[in-house]
Amino acid sequence: MAKTIVSMLNVDKWYGENHIVKNMNLDISEGEFLTLLGPSGCGKTTMLRMVSGFEQPSAGTIKVENESVEKKEPYQRNVNTVFQNYALFPNMNVYDNVAYGLKIKKVPKAEIKKRVTEMLKLVQLEGFEKRRISQMSGGQKQRIALARALINHPKVLLLDEPLGALDLKLRKQMQIELKQLQKRLGITFVYVTHDQEEALTMSDRIAIINEGVMEQIDTPKNIYEHPKTRFVAEFIGESNIFDTVVKNILEDKVELAIAEGHIAVPRGEYTVGEKVTVSVRPEVMSFSRERISGFSVKGVVKDIIYVGNFVKMIVEMSNGQEIKITRFDSMELSDLGDVVYLNWPLEKGVVIRMEDSFEDTV
Amino acid sequence: MKKKNSEEKEKISIAKRISQIALCGPVTIWSVLFIYVPMALLLFMSFMTKGPLGIIKYEFTLENYKAIFDSVYFNVIKESVLVALITTVLSVLMGYPFAYFMAMKKKKISGILMILLMIPFWTNELVIVYSFVILLNNSGLVNTFLQVVGITKEPLSMLYNNFAVIAGMLYMLLPFAVLPMYSSIEKLDKGLLEASKDLGAGPVKTFFKITLPLTAPGIFAGVILVFIPTIGYYQITDMLGGGTQMMIGNLINNQFSISRNWPFGAALSMLLAVLILVMLFICQKIGGNLDDLAA
Ligand SMILES: Nc1ncnc2c1ncn2[C@@H]1O[C@H](COP(=O)(O)OP(=O)(O)OP(=O)(O)O)[C@@H](O)[C@H]1O
Ligand SMILES: [Mg+2]
DSSP: OEEEEEEEEEEEEEEEEEEEEEEEEEEEEETOOEEEOOOOSSSSSHHHHHTTTOOSSSEEEEEEEEEEEOOOOOOSSSEEOOOOOOOTTSSSSSHHHHHHHHHHTTTTTHHHHHHHHHHHHHTTTTTOOOOBBSSOHHHHHHHHHHHHHHTTSSEEEEETTTTTSOHHHHHHHHHHHHHHHHHHHOOOOEEESSSHHHHHHHHHEEEEEEETTEEEEOOHHHHSSSSSSHHHHHHHSEEEEEEEEEEESSSSSEEEEEEEEEEEEOOOOOTTTTTEEEEEEEGGGGSSSOOOOBBOOOEEEEEEEEEEEEEEEEEEEESSEEEEEESOOOGGOOTTEEEEEEEEGGSSSSEEEEEGGSSOOO | OHHHHHHHHHHHHHHHHHHHHHHHHHHHHIIIIIHHHHHHHHHHHHHEOOGGGGOOOOOSSSSHEEEEOOOOOOOOOOOOOOOHHHHHHHHHHHHHHHHHHHHOOHHHHHHHHHHHHHHOOOOOOOOHHHHHHHHHHSSSSSHHHHHHHHHSSSOOSSSSHHHHHHHHHHHHHHHHHHHHHHHHHHHSSSHHHHHHHEEEEOHHHHHIIIIIIHHHHHHHHHHHHHHHHHHHHHHHHHHHHHSSOOHHHHHHHHHTTTTHHHHHHHHHHHHHHHHHHHHHHHHHHHTTTTTEEEE
């Protein structure tokens, strides 16, 4: 296990009456690409600002390199930020923007020149030294902001939705570039986004935040395949969620009652009458014309939607809940109005127990 | 069909032109009648000869402009420029911190400060000048206080000199310096200050490298708004300078009212206009390329 470079210990943040960050515990390892993912207003920016020093936690400790940073001003912390709106200095050209941090540290001129040139090469902006900021495009500004931060060799780079302002194509391209850059430089990235796809493709680990609470922190694969809370299951990718009550404990499986009918999960430690939530991804859902043992989920095909590279079928259950099933080919789907029975391989149903949402997820 | 279209277009363009004339006409007429025509008259007059008893003789001469360089007048001009410059510099030095403070406060507080700042505008100029006299004279409040506390033994002569003139002008013109500076500081993207700190610059470096350059347009606007009235002001100079201090404004006033030497007064007016233009030019030169930064 790599050594921890940033840690939050029981951090709380209040703005007046509003509890924005709630008892946050988070360890970030050296060299990792960690993404803070959550809906708008959940406190991601606030968390970054506490690490960079622009906000003070109301309670708890933040450590960078095992040292509490409580008493350190932003300019004394070995942390740099790529701001959401870039915050490039309009009174300086590209070169001076990138050189800013080094000039402040009184690095000799010749070395500044060498490093700025290197840095501009790294972000593919050679030859733009003399340009004004107002003459640069969104993607170029984003790279300048990145270069301006990276040139200081920070231990940790905080990026607050750095690709938010870019169009989809440029965004995808920059995602790859950023990830490669991070790997090459070995700098710890703490990356904020509310785009789940971006988080899944770029991160080593994702921390899912909801209303100031960390719901789950894990690798993209684990987050996707084993969401620990209902919120995570619904926020990352698409999920079909079943609220159930344990009905029968059989030899090879456990039967769970839903509104009308029942579903099944592999054996585990359940007690009859216990409330259990099960999440099933649309792509692992199957359907058949006849009832399959263990499952009794009946519905009517209500809609078939083409979503580019896959097709989505919506099945409405008798209680009105809509179940999504996806396939790459519409041939594998049923026709509108058909009555179908839903099922899935037992082990693909992810069980979210109520107490899990309160469990310490670190 | 086509014809109709073009007719319609013509109609629109006529309507457009009429509205343009309606919008800009009054101002244009006003400035031509009351600014450009008088200026042209002054320019013309400044090349004429002074006749007896204040009559203007319509003979071309350069004497009026030569007289400006007469040491008596030249000193007045030098002094005026100096007083105006000092007032301008002081108003920026005093006004900037105030504007900064105001811009960083919540809207409610800055609103109150703004009203306080405007008080000189609500008060009659004479009242202000007389209160300065009461405050600053030899047995006035300030001197009494200084002597009672024991800082000075003799009363300091604070009235009827440049000190009083500058103090008075500062009081009158400080709002003109503060307002444009306030607006440019308020517009400044505070995220840039955070970015600077994030990159390792402390508050002082951040101020000189980011805040000051980006609010320079406001400073230059303040400089222009203070310098122009100061160099021409004569009421304050008259009353607080007690007639001992002459400024260009007084000199011009005297030429037109007492000496009745209108051509010389006109020449001095032209000089004043030139001084102001020079100042505008300097500000534009330094500040011009900063203009696009404020946005
Ligand atoms: N200075 C502040 N004063 C009061 N409330 C604030 C302040 N800054 C943020 N908040 C509140 O804290 C909450 C979290 O804000 P934050 O900016 O951290 O959200 P976020 O997760 O970054 O959202 P987004 O994805 O929209 O950027 C919001 O409800 C916001 O209104
Ligand atoms: Mg944010």
